[in-house]
Amino acid sequence: MAYAVISIGGHQEKVSKGSIVVVNRLADKTGTKLTFPCKLYVDDKEVVTDSKKLHNYQVSAKVLADDIKGPKINIMKYKNKTRYHNRMGHRQQLTRLEIVSIGVLKSSKSSDRVKDSNNLPVTKKPVTANQPIAKKPTTKKIPTKKTIAKKSTVIKSSVAKKTVAEKKSTATKSSTVKKPTTKKSVAKQTAVIKK
Numbered sequence: 001m002a003y004a005v006i007s008i009g010g011h012q013e014k015v016s017k018g019s020i021v022v023v024n025r026l027a028d029k030t031g032t033k034l035t036f037p038c039k040l041y042v043d044d045k046e047v048v049t050d051s052k053k054l055h056n057y058q059v060s061a062k063v064l065a066d067d068i069k070g071p072k073i074n075i076m077k078y079k080n081k082t083r084y085h086n087r088m089g090h091r092q093q094l095t096r097l098e099i100v101s102i103g104v105l106k107s108s109k110s111s112d113r114v115k116d117s118n119n120l121p122v123t124k125k126p127v128t129a130n131q132p133i134a135k136k137p138t139t140k141k142i143p144t145k146k147t148i149a150k151k152s153t154v155i156k157s158s159v160a161k162k163t164v165a166e167k168k169s170t171a172t173k174s175s176t177v178k179k180p181t182t183k184k185s186v187a188k189q190t191a192v193i194k195k
Contacts, residue, residue: 001016001017001044002016002017002041002042002043002044002102002103003015003016003042003102004016004038004039004040004041004042004057004059004102005038005039005040006036006037006038006039006059007036007037007039008021008023008024008026008036008097009023009024009025009026010024011023011024012039015059015061015099015102016099016102017099017100017101017102018098018099019098019099020064020096020097020098020099021061021096021097021098021099022068022094022095022096022097023094023095023097024092024093024094024095025066025092025093025094025095026063026066026095028063028066028095029063029066030063030064030065030066031062031063032062032063033060033061033062033063033100034060034061034062034063034097035058035059035060035061036058036059036061037054037055037057037058037059038054038057038058038059038102039054040054041054041057041102056104056105057102057103057104057105058102058103058105059099059101059102060099060100060101060102061097061098061099061100062097062098062100063095063096063097064096064097064098065095065096066095066096067093068093068094068095068096069091069092069093069094070091070092070093070094071091072089072090072091073089073090073091073092074087074088074089075087075088075089075090076088
């Protein structure tokens with residue numbers, strides 16, 4: 001009897017024809033037919049693990065129910081001596097699938113319909129190391145002349161203001177004499193002057 005391993009919703013499932021699988025919630029409605037690529041295919045005659053050959057195999061499934069809930073999980077948080085306790089519950093939303101068929105693709109058109117675990121189309125030819133990967137062209141923003149002129153004038157005017165302000169501050173610093181703040185320092189200064 002043939003079976004396959006497929007990836008659905010981030011989990012790998014071992015399936016065979018006619019088996020019923022419960023997986024995490026899928027966006028598809030009841031009665032929808034889905035196809036998934038195989039991660040492993042085992043038959044009476046062969047075992048296929050090569051990714052190049054696995055592109056020829058698919059698993060077809062039918063959605064039986066899309067509104068199932070898993071068992072309730074009770075979550076209790078408690079911290080000692082702080083009067084903190086929090087209770088929550090959770091029920092995972094699930095989808096029930098019936099595996100209709102496992103096998104080789106019949107035509108090239110059906111190979112385009114194969115979807116991966118996220119229900120996105122899978123390309124028939126995988127990217128190899130010899131093929132160059134196309135890069136998106138990067139566009140750098142170059143500032144316009146107006147913004148450059150504004151920045152330079154601002155810099156020049158601020159430098160000019162600083163130089164004028166520095167000249168004024170140095171003139172006032174040299175002309176002022178430090179005044180003593182305490183009586184002891186006044187006595188010391190007078191004693192130094194008398195000597």
